Amino acid sequence: MGLVVAENITKVYSVVATKVSKDYTAGEIAIRALNEVSFEIEPASFVSFVGPSGSGKTTLLNLIGCLDKPTEGRLMVADTDVLHLDRKQSASFRGNNIGFIFQDFNLIPVLTVYENIEYPLLMVQNVPGGERKKRINALLEAVGMADQKDKYPDQISGGQKQRVAIARALVTNPKLVLADEPTANLDHKTAFLVLESMKKMRNEFRTTFIFSTHDQKIVGEAEIVYTLEDGELVGKQAKGGKKNG
Amino acid sequence: MGNLFKIAIRNLRRYKRRTLLTASLVTIGVVFVLLFISISGSFKNMMIGQMTDSMLGHLEVHRKGYLASIDNLPLNLNLKMQAYKKLEGILNQQPEVEAFSPRIKFGGMFSTFVETTNIRLNGVYPDRELKTVPLLPSRVTNGTKKTLEKGEIWIPELMSKSMKVNIGDTVVIIATNKDGSVNGKQFKVAGVLESITGPGGRDGYIHIEDAMEVLRMEEMEVSEVAVRLKDFSRLHSFSDKLEGLLSGELNKQGKPIYEVHTWEKLSPFYNIARMIDIMAFFIKLMLIAIVLTSIMNVMIMAVYERIREIGTIAAIGTLPGKILSMFVVEGFSLGLLGVIAGNVLGMIIIVIVNLSKITFSFGRQTGLILSAKVAPMDMLVVSLIVIVISVIASLQPAFKASRMEPIKALRHV
Numbered sequence: 001m002g003l004v005v006a007e008n009i010t011k012v013y014s015v016v017a018t019k020v021s022k023d024y025t026a027g028e029i030a031i032r033a034l035n036e037v038s039f040e041i042e043p044a045s046f047v048s049f050v051g052p053s054g055s056g057k058t059t060l061l062n063l064i065g066c067l068d069k070p071t072e073g074r075l076m077v078a079d080t081d082v083l084h085l086d087r088k089q090s091a092s093f094r095g096n097n098i099g100f101i102f103q104d105f106n107l108i109p110v111l112t113v114y115e116n117i118e119y120p121l122l123m124v125q126n127v128p129g130g131e132r133k134k135r136i137n138a139l140l141e142a143v144g145m146a147d148q149k150d151k152y153p154d155q156i157s158g159g160q161k162q163r164v165a166i167a168r169a170l171v172t173n174p175k176l177v178l179a180d181e182p183t184a185n186l187d188h189k190t191a192f193l194v195l196e197s198m199k200k201m202r203n204e205f206r207t208t209f210i211f212s213t214h215d216q217k218i219v220g221e222a223e224i225v226y227t228l229e230d231g232e233l234v235g236k237q238a239k240g241g242k243k244n245g
Numbered sequence: 246m247g248n249l250f251k252i253a254i255r256n257l258r259r260y261k262r263r264t265l266l267t268a269s270l271v272t273i274g275v276v277f278v279l280l281f282i283s284i285s286g287s288f289k290n291m292m293i294g295q296m297t298d299s300m301l302g303h304l305e306v307h308r309k310g311y312l313a314s315i316d317n318l319p320l321n322l323n324l325k326m327q328a329y330k331k332l333e334g335i336l337n338q339q340p341e342v343e344a345f346s347p348r349i350k351f352g353g354m355f356s357t358f359v360e361t362t363n364i365r366l367n368g369v370y371p372d373r374e375l376k377t378v379p380l381l382p383s384r385v386t387n388g389t390k391k392t393l394e395k396g397e398i399w400i401p402e403l404m405s406k407s408m409k410v411n412i413g414d415t416v417v418i419i420a421t422n423k424d425g426s427v428n429g430k431q432f433k434v435a436g437v438l439e440s441i442t443g444p445g446g447r448d449g450y451i452h453i454e455d456a457m458e459v460l461r462m463e464e465m466e467v468s469e470v471a472v473r474l475k476d477f478s479r480l481h482s483f484s485d486k487l488e489g490l491l492s493g494e495l496n497k498q499g500k501p502i503y504e505v506h507t508w509e510k511l512s513p514f515y516n517i518a519r520m521i522d523i524m525a526f527f528i529k530l531m532l533i534a535i536v537l538t539s540i541m542n543v544m545i546m547a548v549y550e551r552i553r554e555i556g557t558i559a560a561i562g563t564l565p566g567k568i569l570s571m572f573v574v575e576g577f578s579l580g581l582l583g584v585i586a587g588n589v590l591g592m593i594i595i596v597i598v599n600l601s602k603i604t605f606s607f608g609r610q611t612g613l614i615l616s617a618k619v620a621p622m623d624m625l626v627v628s629l630i631v632i633v634i635s636v637i638a639s640l641q642p643a644f645k646a647s648r649m650e651p652i653k654a655l656r657h658v
Contacts, residue, residue, distance in 0.1 A: 067560060067652040088564060095562020102655070106557040110255035122248055124562040168561070 013076070014176050014208040015041040015064055020073035022059050022231075033059040035231045036073065041224075043175070044206040046199060048213055048222030055228040057212035058180055064210060065098055065178045066090045078175040095124035099169025099207070101179035101198075105161040107153040107168075114140070114149040117167045125172055139167040142204065143197050159190035163197055170201050177201075179211035183218050195221045246574075249567075253575040256547065257582070267543045268582045271631060274535040275587020276594060278627050281528045283595050283619040285521045288605070291613060293518065295441060297508050299380035302346070302471030304484055304507045306332055306491070311468065312506060318352045318365065320423035323466035328494075328502050332470060335490055341483045343475045344376035349456040350468040353420035355400070355449070360408050364400075365448045366418065368456020369393075377473045381450075385436040387412055397435035399450040405437040412437070418451070422460045430459050480507055529627070533634050536580065540638035544576050548642040555646050556654025565647040572643030573636055580635025584628045595619060 022034040034056045041047050049057045062068040063075060066082050067090075075082050078097045085093055094100075107116045117136045121127040127135070140146040143163040148156055156164070162182060169177045179198070183191030195218060202209050211222070219225055227235035257264045297303050307315075311322040324332065329347060336345050349368035354361055367374075371393040375381055382391065385399060393399060398418070400410060410416060412434055419429040432451060440447045457465055474483055484507050491503040509515040548555070555568060595617045603615040 062652055065560070067655075091559065091562050091564050093562075094560065095564075098562075100557075100560050102557065104553075106553065106655075108252075108554060108557070110252060110259055119558070120561050123558070123567060124564075172562075 012043060013040045014043045014045070014078060015039070015210070016074075016076040017060075017064075018074040020060075020063065020070045020075050022056075022063060022068070023071040033231050034063070034070075037228075037231075037233045038073075039226060039233060039236070041176075041208060041210060043208050044202060045208055046202055046221075046223040047208070047210045048219055048225045049210070049228055050213060050216075050219050050225055051228035052214060054230075056231040057214075057228055059231075060228065061178050061180050061210065061212050064176075065100060066094050095120065095172065097175045099172060099174040099177040101162070101165045101169050101177060101182045101211070103181040103184045105153070105158070105165045105185075107161055107164055109153050112150050112152055113145055113156065113164050116153070116164055117171050120168060120172045135171055135173075136167075139171055142201065143167045157190075158186050159193060162186060162190075162194045166194070166197055166201060170205060170207060173205065174207060176208035176210060179209065181213055182211055183213065183215060191215070191218055192221070249570055249574040250578065252571060253578045256551075256575055257578060260547075263543060263546070264579065264582075267539045267579060268586060270539045271536055271580060271583025271635075272586040272590060274532040275584060275627060275631060276591045278525075278528050278532045279587065279591035279619050279624065280594060280598075280617070282525055282623050282627070283591075283617040284598070284615065285525060286620075286623070287616050287618050289518050289521045290618075291616070292514055293508070295380065296512050296514055297378070297473075297477075299378055299384050300441060301508045301511050302377050303474045303477060303480055304472050304487075304505060305511060306470045306472065306487070307468070307504050307506070309501050309504045312504060312510070318350045318468070320351060320460065320466070320468075323349070323423075323468050324470075324502075325466055326464045329465070329467045329470070331494060332491070332503065335487075336470070336472065339483070339487070341474050341476065341479055341486075343473045344373065345470055345472040346370060346373040346377035347453065347465075347467040347470050348374070349453055349460070349462075349466065350448075351420055351456065351460060353418050353459070355404065355408075356417040356419065357408050357410055357414070358417070362404065362408065364404065364418070366420075366456065367448050367450050368453040369450060370453050371450075374450075374471075377471045379473075384439040384441065386439045387437040393435060393450060393452060395452045395455055396431075396433060397452070398432035399436040399438050400434055401447045401449055402437050402440050403447060404449075405434075410434055418459055420459045422462070424461075426461065428459055428461055430455060529630060532627070533630060536583070536631050536634040537638045540576050540579055540635045541641065543579065544572060544639045544642040547575065548572065548646045551646075552649065552654045552657040555649050556651045556657065559649065559651035560655060568649075569643045569647035572646050573639045576635045576639025576643070577632060580632045583635075584631045587631075588624055588628065591619070591624075 017037055017039050019036040019038055020034060021032065021036055024031045024033055037060065049060060051057050063070055064077055066077065066085060069083060080093060082093070108119060111119060114136060117139060118132060121132045121135065137146070140149055143166055145160060145163055145167065148160060153161055183194055186194060198209055201207060213219060223239045225237045226233055308322050308324045308328070311319065314322060336342050346369055350365070352363060352365050355364035386402060398416065404410065414434045415431055416434060417429050417431050419427060421427050474480060484505055488505045491505065492501055494502045496502050559568060598615065598617045604612050605615055606613065
């Protein structure tokens, strides 16, 4: 966890972003997708980044997830300065510290529900068989997919796929889980069920959940909501707390 | 590794039609190569067998310089008795040697009292010659096959026909010895020899003692010694060994007495055999091209179709090396599938070819039955070629997949 020391108080954070900027080039034109964004996210929190399309939510999640690198600024994720990780180190870091939940579920179609959850343990972390089985079965029970474990992704519904994706993201015991528009392809009822699953997982495994959305009904489920507009952080709202920005 | 295979096989099953088509292409390639190797190889081996087992022997030992003048059958380049005895002693001690046969080769006149023509003759010990070239009796189309008695002659078929000489007829052989004196001897025709392609394929045979008598040799002088080995596959190693053993035997001028030649140096058919090998090589090259293009095509498609999947597995922490392995294993599995199917189908077709008893002709020999055989080593080599090329063909797409930026791959539509 990132450490921030201020006035003799040491606080531990899952993510510390300090003036993080990200530029893209489209042809000869440089586009600033994020502009000097700074924030801290505490462990086991349930955080949402909201904002309209093009506000920089996905870019920010990609930076936190070590899928991309900031152009400027400093970004500490799980106590690691991710700016200096090379390709292989980034992959290894992601495999050991970060779980991903995608908008389109992104399950591997040739693997069953059980095998999809098993994949990161087997192919990324090389966890022994007994331990693998224990963790997968616990997660299958937790997301309510135990009876569907032998089905392939094309044999289950969208909500079920996302629950499998949550289990896959959590099976490696990551320090944080990143979910980019996790409910965008789900109806509201299923979306709330998925969010409930995520919260339940957070409570059970003390994992930090960071997700992006522009669905205001879903936003209400988050404990802390950061608002992004045109690549800038324009607000922070803690549930039951005061609104900043 | 097992998991990589599991994922690879499931991905192959995912695109059944494409997998089937590509595997079929590899299978057809393997079948064609195996068929070509088995049929051409059997043809080649049969021909080599005909050459060595009915005429030449596996290798021959001559006096140094004899082979260069072999067309003249020079009597002055025969091995003297002492040199032959030394050679005989050495050959008797070699466990690889099954049999050997000394020959006196000479040219002479063949007369039926009505007509006269020239003839090339081999003076042999019939029992030793038949042990060295066991298929020789099979060439005797007419007459006694088992042996050749003193005073008897086996004549070439062409001579029998053109001069109307039949079994039991009396003929005269006239020859000039190395001193220049001429001598003649009557023989009874005991057999007519079917001609075969190559030098010596139209020679006559008489007993070695008759040859000595015609040539007025007081002491036997040998033109060549034909050697048959127990294991033909050890021909070259034994030839080298024998050359080594004989290289120490020097004449008064300090030069080697003997020269050793395998059948390859004695028969022009060796060039045909080499051509068959070259053709087999080019057929293998074609197989390589088929496998390379078909597997590479499929793997490029597989990578292109699975870009988002690659992005997903890369995002969740799969190392680039493992992504590379996944696609290489997929290409390997596809090649393996083609190899297994190709070998099985190839063997079935070879069995069918053999059951069909297809006949062919070689030179004047007709009705030779095609006996297609493929050596396990050939199957192994073909299989290895396909598998190695499958892996090589997968490398470029696999490398591309492993180098993909997960963020770009995840955005791919």
